[in-house]
Amino acid sequence: MSDILAALGSESDSDYDSNTDSDSESGSELGTDQNGQLSLSERETTPDEDADGDSSEGDAGDDPLSVGGLKENVGDTMFVRGVKEQIELDEVTETVIDSVSALQLGVELGVLGEKDEKKDDPEKKENELEAEEQIHITEPAADEGKKEESVEEENAEQKSEIVDLEENEGHDEQKTEGDSELKNREDNEKESEAHGEERNNSVDERENEGNNEANKEGDDEQKDEGEDQNVEEEESILVLPVPPPISPISPIFPIPRPVALPELAIKPAPLAIYAPPSPSEPTASSPPSASPSSSSCPSSATKTQDKAKRQPEIDAEAALATYLKEIDGNTKSDASEDAREELLQRLPTNLPFPPPNGTEMKEEILPATAFERRLVNKEMGYGLVALQNIRAGTVIFADQLVTIWQEEQESCRKMNEANTMIRRKARKHGKEWFKQFMALSRPKVKEYGIMGGIWDAHHLPTTWSGKRGGIIGLNLAYINHGCIPNAFMTYESIYPPDKDGIPQYDKQPQLGRAVVRAITEIRAGVEICISYGQTAGTAKMRQNQTDYHFGFKCACCVCAKPTESFENALHAYQRLEPAFNDRFIIADKPALALKLALDLIQQLRRAYVYDNRLAMIWVKCAMIAGHHSDLARAHCFLSRARQLVFLLEGPSGGLYRQVRNWWLAPRLMPGFGGTQRGLSSVRDSLKIYRSGSDSKQILFMVDAAAGEYIRVSRYKKIPAAAKNEQAGGDTEGKDDEEKNKARWEIVDGLDPIPPKLDMRTEPPIHEWCSVENCRSCRRTDRREKRIRESRERRNGGEKEEKEAEEAKEEEKGDDKEEEKEVCTDPKTDFARLLLNAVDVFEHSDGEAEGNTDTKNRSKKEKLSNRARRGSKWYLDALKYPRILTPDLDVNISPVDRAAGCNCVGLQQAESAESVQSSENPEEEQKGKKKKRKGKKKKNNHAETVIQDVGGERKVVLVEASDAGVGSSATVEQD
Numbered sequence: 019m020s021d022i023l024a025a026l027g028s029e030s031d032s033d034y035d036s037n038t039d040s041d042s043e044s045g046s047e048l049g050t051d052q053n054g055q056l057s058l059s060e061r062e063t064t065p066d067e068d069a070d071g072d073s074s075e076g077d078a079g080d081d082p083l084s085v086g087g088l089k090e091n092v093g094d095t096m097f098v099r100g101v102k103e104q105i106e107l108d109e110v111t112e113t114v115i116d117s118v119s120a121l122q123l124g125v126e127l128g129v130l131g132e133k134d135e136k137k138d139d140p141e142k143k144e145n146e147l148e149a150e151e152q153i154h155i156t157e158p159a160a161d162e163g164k165k166e167e168s169v170e171e172e173n174a175e176q177k178s179e180i181v182d183l184e185e186n187e188g189h190d191e192q193k194t195e196g197d198s199e200l201k202n203r204e205d206n207e208k209e210s211e212a213h214g215e216e217r218n219n220s221v222d223e224r225e226n227e228g229n230n231e232a233n234k235e236g237d238d239e240q241k242d243e244g245e246d247q248n249v250e251e252e253e254s255i256l257v258l259p260v261p262p263p264i265s266p267i268s269p270i271f272p273i274p275r276p277v278a279l280p281e282l283a284i285k286p287a288p289l290a291i292y293a294p295p296s297p298s299e300p301t302a303s304s305p306p307s308a309s310p311s312s313s314s315c316p317s318s319a320t321k322t323q324d325k326a327k328r329q330p331e332i333d334a335e336a337a338l339a340t341y342l343k344e345i346d347g348n349t350k351s352d353a354s355e356d357a358r359e360e361l362l363q364r365l366p367t368n369l370p371f372p373p374p375n376g377t378e379m380k381e382e383i384l385p386a387t388a389f390e391r392r393l394v395n396k397e398m399g400y401g402l403v404a405l406q407n408i409r410a411g412t413v414i415f416a417d418q419l420v421t422i423w424q425e426e427q428e429s430c431r432k433m434n435e436a437n438t439m440i441r442r443k444a445r446k447h448g449k450e451w452f453k454q455f456m457a458l459s460r461p462k463v464k465e466y467g468i469m470g471g472i473w474d475a476h477h478l479p480t481t482w483s484g485k486r487g488g489i490i491g492l493n494l495a496y497i498n499h500g501c502i503p504n505a506f507m508t509y510e511s512i513y514p515p516d517k518d519g520i521p522q523y524d525k526q527p528q529l530g531r532a533v534v535r536a537i538t539e540i541r542a543g544v545e546i547c548i549s550y551g552q553t554a555g556t557a558k559m560r561q562n563q564t565d566y567h568f569g570f571k572c573a574c575c576v577c578a579k580p581t582e583s584f585e586n587a588l589h590a591y592q593r594l595e596p597a598f599n600d601r602f603i604i605a606d607k608p609a610l611a612l613k614l615a616l617d618l619i620q621q622l623r624r625a626y627v628y629d630n631r632l633a634m635i636w637v638k639c640a641m642i643a644g645h646h647s648d649l650a651r652a653h654c655f656l657s658r659a660r661q662l663v664f665l666l667e668g669p670s671g672g673l674y675r676q677v678r679n680w681w682l683a684p685r686l687m688p689g690f691g692g693t694q695r696g697l698s699s700v701r702d703s704l705k706i707y708r709s710g711s712d713s714k715q716i717l718f719m720v721d722a723a724a725g726e727y728i729r730v731s732r733y734k735k736i737p738a739a740a741k742n743e744q745a746g747g748d749t750e751g752k753d754d755e756e757k758n759k760a761r762w763e764i765v766d767g768l769d770p771i772p773p774k775l776d777m778r779t780e781p782p783i784h785e786w787c788s789v790e791n792c793r794s795c796r797r798t799d800r801r802e803k804r805i806r807e808s809r810e811r812r813n814g815g816e817k818e819e820k821e822a823e824e825a826k827e828e829e830k831g832d833d834k835e836e837e838k839e840v841c842t843d844p845k846t847d848f849a850r851l852l853l854n855a856v857d858v859f860e861h862s863d864g865e866a867e868g869n870t871d872t873k874n875r876s877k878k879e880k881l882s883n884r885a886r887r888g889s890k891w892y893l894d895a896l897k898y899p900r901i902l903t904p905d906l907d908v909n910i911s912p913v914d915r916a917a918g919c920n921c922v923g924l925q926q927a928e929s930a931e932s933v934q935s936s937e938n939p940e941e942e943q944k945g946k947k948k949k950r951k952g953k954k955k956k957n958n959h960a961e962t963v964i965q966d967v968g969g970e971r972k973v974v975l976v977e978a979s980d981a982g983v984g985s986s987a988t989v990e991q992d
């Protein structure tokens with residue numbers, strides 16, 4: 019899954035039916051993108067979000083995963099639940115508040131423990147100081163003098179910078195910040211003295227290094243360059259230590275950094291750490307209410323209460339709870355069909371199309387005042403905390419980045435080289451940016467240098483376009499990791515422009531800004547978290563994962579205070595996710611795979627996991643359906659994936675683009691058409707969309723056995739009247755809703771003969787589009803028209819038509835046999851396809867033998883053409899071995915065969931013949947001839963498998979003689 023994500027760039031049982039309905043309307047999306055652009059304001063005016071917020075209630079009650087719905091619903095849900103959570107979070111908050119006040123007392127948290135110990139034990143303190151000194155002394159003796167020199171020089175440089183700073187400060191924006199910081203520090207120092215504590219040198223150091231470096235930037239570039247060189251010379255004596263294997267992207271300065279917390283303005287403001295909403299769903303009868311004790315700040319509590327009094331969230335909450343219950347099937351719905359329809363009506367249907375590559379996106383970005391840096395807790399340090407309610411889908415910030423790729427990192431042999439590189443890259447973003455960059459906090463490790471210190475404290479490991487590296491941005495520098503995040507980060511792709519400044523899309527794009535979007539509503543006072551990387555499993559497992567990959571044990575609220583439902587969901591994800599990459603399950607147990615997916619989607623939704631983990635499950639379901647040529651289900655799954663990915667990435671995201679393309683043409687999905695077991699048309703998806711609350715049953719094939727595949731066309735709706743009649747009018751004990759509900763039955767027997775999959779005859783998907791004057795449809799029409807005309811021009815009208823007709827007839831003749839009957843057994847479907855592949859092999863053998871017989875050749879050519887068509891899936895599947903290659907070692911048991919399947923594939927298989935294998939190539943050749951001779955004589959059952967023959971993968975016939983049916987099969991190789 020992550021592979022796909024990397025290559026490309028992923029709502030619950032409860033929502034798919036509503037969403038699918040919206041999806042049915044989402045055909046209208048085709049026309050909604052009139053400008054090809056999206057501005058957030060446009061999105062904000064979706065029908066689900068009317069001015070008074072009432073509709074958002076409806077949405078909330080309706081479909082928390084739809085894009086607009088999510089914005090409102092989840093938000094509302096989270097908002098109200100968040101209040102509840104705060105009761106649970108009181109403990110945490112108290113701890114945090116304690117630590118804040120501790121910090122105000124001038125105690126640096128990072129060295130709290132250290133200092134306490136030192137206070138207790140003066141001897142120990144002395145020893146440690148000595149040890150610290152020794153660490154510096156352990157430099158090579160020859161370098162020692164130089165190092166001291168360099169340190170002195172650095173200090174001298176810093177002092178001169180301070181003078182500069184003091185001179186410039188009057189004109190500098192940083193002045194006020196610096197002043198307040200200095201004041202804070204002075205206060206802290208005084209208090210520290212009062213407590214008899216040792217004053218921390220870090221203050222001076224930061225003053226010297228941070229602000230002054232920023233100030234120094236005010237000087238001209240040449241001077242800077244000169245200084246760089248000086249620094250380079252000074253630092254060249256320091257050798258970068260060998261990086262320990264902490265992370266695949268080892269930090270550029272891998273010395274374990276001390277836990278020195280950055281000095282920022284600490285306000286004794288209400289503080290709530292990020293927490294996903296409580297999984298316990300409030301009921302309509304007991305709407306959640308804000309409790310004064312749920313907030314550390316009385317004023318904020320009152321505000322929340324006031325909000326709660328204004329009701330909309332509570333009503334939305336109640337509606338959502340009812341709706342969720344209805345969908346989940348936990349309880350019977352109180353919501354009438356009409357009410358439900360009304361809710362569905364409010365779903366947004368105008369998901370925009372991604373703009374053409376490179377089009378400037380006009381999305382609103384929140385003002386910088388919408389969040390601030392605050393101390394979260396001792397473990398996590400500082401984080402970004404929302405100061406206002408943020409809607410799902412909003413761009414919180416878009417950061418310019420300093421990126422250092424792994425190769426660049428590895429090319430730095432010395433600390434100063436790395437420092438210079440970071441400095442150079444940071445300066446590219448302009449003076450103001452650089453100043454702010456220099457003002458980022460950093461640990462007090464001399465060896466790191468200034469840039470190295472900042473990098474070490476704030477960089478995030480990343481992978482982009484297959485490259486690994488680290489990034490650092492001004493806001494990103496303070497965003498923490500959460501295992502259930504409420505924000506999602508994507509990158510912009512920047513294509514290099516040509517001479518005229520036009521982006522060249524055929525060139526490799528460069529990493530642009532890092533865009534962070536809210537994926538659920540984020541309440542004011544809640545920490546904004548992204549996921550540094552997908553974590554899964556229990557809290558301990560996740561902590562190990564973050565420790566291994568990022569060098570810290572995750573202390574996010576989900577890990578710090580694991581609750582049952584979060585744990586279950588993330589553990590289920592870890593256990594079930596691999597199933598969607600398992601060739602055997604995908605090819606042979608599609609219904610099992612879909613059921614697992616349903617279970618997982620439900621669990622993730624309950625735990626409020628709305629990130630790419632969920633989106634990719636929808637995508638995987640679509641791929642599974644696609645593998646079995648089930649256009650209808652694939653289309654529905656892709657609709658859901660598309661909505662969610664849109665929320666995560668916005669309209670110009672890479673995955674969004676990809677999913678949207680697949681949604682338009684599911685056949686473009688890798689592995690599509692591996693079998694024809696689920697053959698359906700996109701039009702069939704309307705059945706799923708219209709099936710309302712039963713859509714889960716159809717979409718996920720809930721009634722199917724693990725290895726079964728029930729085509730959408732086999733579901734038949736029994737109207738309520740007919741159903742009651744069938745029951746003999748026995749409707750006692752059933753409520754009205756049950757009586758009036760239609761039933762979906764699965765029509766028994768074989769699936770009807772499917773139409774041949776033919777891209778030319780299938781109506782283009784845009785034909786379903788109901789939007790008037792749809793831009794996309796017009797474009798498609800124009801393109802098709804152009805193609806037709808050019809074809810006609812090239813081949814000369816009539817002649818070409820005649821030829822095409824002839825070719826069609828010929829093809830029909832070829833495929834008649836295949837169309838006779840369609841096997842619904844996966845194994846036999848599979849055998850048939852493999853046999854086609856065998857034809858290819860045979861044909862190539864013939865050529866190798868120099869068989870020039872024209873009759874044979876034309877026959878073989880025909881065969882091979884057919885085989886090529888049939889086995890295209892096989893070749894395609896080989897391209898995606900991890901994802902959707904069907905199980906290559908599939909065997910048809912003799913018992914299965916004895917059960918008698920009439921499919922053409924099996925008949926062909928039965929008429930085929932196996933040949934004795936031999937390790938000797940000459941004998942093998944003889945064997946092949948023998949095989950061809952005896953082809954018609956024997957009537958043994960044969961099955962095909964892929965085996966390693968002489969180091970090469972070959973399709974092999976596995977023969978079972980008539981006598982062996984039901985007993986044992988003899989295996990021979992060809």
Ligand SMILES: C[S@@+](CC[C@H](N)C(=O)[O-])C[C@H]1O[C@@H](n2cnc3c(N)ncnc32)[C@H](O)[C@@H]1O
Nearest residue numbers: 398399400476495496497498499570572573574
């Ligand atoms: C980009 S910085 C975030 C800002 C950082 N908290 C600070 O105070 O400077 C990333 C660092 O924050 C800490 N961090 C982030 N998320 C964390 C989490 N969930 N648990 C523990 N530490 C975390 C780790 O030390 C990590 O290396």
